[in-house]
Amino acid sequence: MRTREAWPGLSIYERFEQIVSLVLTGLISLVIAAAxxxxxxxxxxxxxxxxxxxxxxxxxxxxxx
Numbered sequence: 662m663r664t665r666e667a668w669p670g671l672s673i674y675e676r677f678e679q680i681v682s683l684v685l686t687g688l689i690s691l692v693i694a695a696a697x698x699x700x701x702x703x704x705x706x707x708x709x710x711x712x713x714x715x716x717x718x719x720x721x722x723x724x725x726x
Contacts (some may be wrong), residue, residue, distance in 0.1 A: 664679055675714070704724065714720060 667677075668676070707724075
């Protein structure tokens with residue numbers, strides 16, 4: 662909210678910095694969300710096909726390493 666109020670007084674370079682910051686934040690959020698979805702799908706597929714035993718902690722350590 663502070664950026665919106667200060668926007669008219671910002672220089673062109675400061676506006677550029679704000680825009681780049683917002684774009685990078687959005688892209689990083691998308692990468693994290695995609696990685697989380699991919700990990701979830703992989704673990705679910707392993708569980709459904711019986712290739713993963715949830716009782717073994719070493720298996721999860723190997724997947725997440």
